[in-house]
Amino acid sequence: MWSFANDPEFQPELDWIRDFVDSRVAPLDHLLGSQWNIHDPRFKQLVRPLQAEVKARGLWACHLGPELGGKGYGQLKLALMNEQIGRSRFGPIVFGCQAPDTGNSEILAHYGTPEQKKRWLEPLLANEIVSCFTITEPQGGADPLQFRMTAVQDGDHWVLNGEKWFASNARFANFYIVMAVTDPDAASPYARASMFIVPADTPGIAIVRNYGFHGEPEDVHGHVRWSNVRVPAENMLGGRGEAFTVAQVRLSGGRMHHAMRTLAEATKCFEQLCERMVSRETKGKRLADLQMVQEKIADSWVQLRQFRLLVLETAWLADQSKDWKAVRKNVSAVKSIMPKVLHDIAERALHLHGALGVTTQVPFTDALINSYHVGLADGPTEVHKMVVAREVLKDYRAIDTMFPDYMLWKEEERALALYGDDLRAVAA
Ligand SMILES: Cc1cc2nc3c(=O)[nH]c(=O)nc-3n(C[C@H](O)[C@H](O)[C@H](O)COP(=O)(O)OP(=O)(O)OC[C@H]3O[C@@H](n4cnc5c(N)ncnc54)[C@H](O)[C@@H]3O)c2cc1C
Numbered sequence: 001m002w003s004f005a006n007d008p009e010f011q012p013e014l015d016w017i018r019d020f021v022d023s024r025v026a027p028l029d030h031l032l033g034s035q036w037n038i039h040d041p042r043f044k045q046l047v048r049p050l051q052a053e054v055k056a057r058g059l060w061a062c063h064l065g066p067e068l069g070g071k072g073y074g075q076l077k078l079a080l081m082n083e084q085i086g087r088s089r090f091g092p093i094v095f096g097c098q099a100p101d102t103g104n105s106e107i108l109a110h111y112g113t114p115e116q117k118k119r120w121l122e123p124l125l126a127n128e129i130v131s132c133f134t135i136t137e138p139q140g141g142a143d144p145l146q147f148r149m150t151a152v153q154d155g156d157h158w159v160l161n162g163e164k165w166f167a168s169n170a171r172f173a174n175f176y177i178v179m180a181v182t183d184p185d186a187a188s189p190y191a192r193a194s195m196f197i198v199p200a201d202t203p204g205i206a207i208v209r210n211y212g213f214h215g216e217p218e219d220v221h222g223h224v225r226w227s228n229v230r231v232p233a234e235n236m237l238g239g240r241g242e243a244f245t246v247a248q249v250r251l252s253g254g255r256m257h258h259a260m261r262t263l264a265e266a267t268k269c270f271e272q273l274c275e276r277m278v279s280r281e282t283k284g285k286r287l288a289d290l291q292m293v294q295e296k297i298a299d300s301w302v303q304l305r306q307f308r309l310l311v312l313e314t315a316w317l318a319d320q321s322k323d324w325k326a327v328r329k330n331v332s333a334v335k336s337i338m339p340k341v342l343h344d345i346a347e348r349a350l351h352l353h354g355a356l357g358v359t360t361q362v363p364f365t366d367a368l369i370n371s372y373h374v375g376l377a378d379g380p381t382e383v384h385k386m387v388v389a390r391e392v393l394k395d396y397r398a399i400d401t402m403f404p405d406y407m408l409w410k411e412e413e414r415a416l417a418l419y420g421d422d423l424r425a426v427a428a
Pocket residue numbers: 100133134135136137138139140141142143165166167168169213221373376377378379380381382383
């Protein structure tokens with residue numbers, strides 16, 4: 001049955017999440033450092049009790065399938081949940097669904113041995129540890145064929161050498177999932193790299209520097225040097241040369257959840273913008289009564305609704321097909337429009353708040369920078385737009401005539417061939 005209404009049985013859960021996130025979780029954003037710093041004693045004191053409440057409510061790690069102890073909610077419900085969870089930067093970790101641990105757990109569930117699952121997957125799902133997913137290298141991230149880090153087989157071990165960067169949360173991670181070139185001469189460039197799971201305390205791994213971006217409380221994106229790092233052969237995830245296939249397991253669901261959290265951040269900016277516009281006056285009128293302000297409000301609302309519908313439709317399609325490849329075009333479309341929606345709404349909120357808008361008292365500069373972050377992480381916007389165009393064009397074939405069939409004179413000829421006798425009969 002086609003419907004835009006939320007499932008009435010699920011609505012109370014969404015209401016609970018909204019209230020819980022706004023009243024109990026969001027205050028942490030102003031008190032604690034990185035959400036992944038589970039080693040901070042304040043994390044134990046403040047975050048663990050909230051996680052326990054989420055577990056008691058049955059809303060912990062809902063992205064997991066039932067085989068891993070999750071609810072198997074499906075993407076549509078997850079999208080609606082993330083729309084609320086994303087109202088706080090601590091939301092995902094309190095609900096057990098923070099990246100990159102979510103994607104890494106999917107990889108481990110799919111490719112890990114029973115021992116690897118016991119050692120890494122179980123504590124990861126319980127948020128007793130956090131992890132790092134690292135493929136980007138200093139010389140190039142958008143083009144994975146530029147990656148140079150190598151893994152060379154030595155008996156029953158692999159030896160890893162090279163550099164990774166923007167390895168988010170490397171400094172807090174218990175283990176890394178890392179991509180390295182094992183088969184440089186493979187015919188297909190996409191069959192040259194393999195994926196490994198590596199404990200963070202393995203000798204030879206050094207964090208050279210941590211980078212941060214405006215709005216983040218701590219520098220957490222590691223430049224990591226790998227020097228003769230030895231890992232047992234069984235730590236390869238998936239087959240040799242299958243790194244790109246393994247990486248795909250994690251990306252699509254994550255992109256969708258990011259999209260709804262980005263929508264949440266943009267929605268918060270929009271709510272603050274609207275409150276300000278009905279509260280402040282200039283030249284005897286509310287700002288809300290000025291037409292150019294109204295245009296910005298209308299454009300923002302429409303952008304938010306369009307984006308939300310696209311994400312929800314994509315989530316619904318993913319639930320129908322249960323195959324991310326089948327909805328690749330839609331996922332890339334969501335990923336490509338997400339930065340612009342956040343950017344435009346944050347920019348309008350900032351500008352319409354006047355001087356207050358550029359200060360650190362309001363979240364608009366953070367949201368603006370974050371719009372660039374979401375346009376880069378998991379691949380830049382341009383690359384996703386190329387995917388959309390490529391997928392769209394698969395449905396079209398080139399014509400072998402000079403003039404296209406849709407030219408008016410051709411349309412008229414065909415219409416007359418079909419209805420000419422009838423017209424002549426009427427005329428007679
Ligand atoms: C906050 C943050 C966290 C991140 N976390 C991680 C992480 O945990 N693990 C990880 O492995 N990586 C991570 N990344 C890295 C991210 O995946 C890369 O930044 C991204 O893939 C782009 O690579 P690059 O930075 O090397 O840019 P480049 O490859 O140098 O590209 C620069 C720009 O060139 C343009 N461009 C590139 N390719 C094309 C193209 N084909 N067509 C048109 N234009 C193009 C785009 O405008 C692009 O932004 C993170 C990035 C950020 C910002």
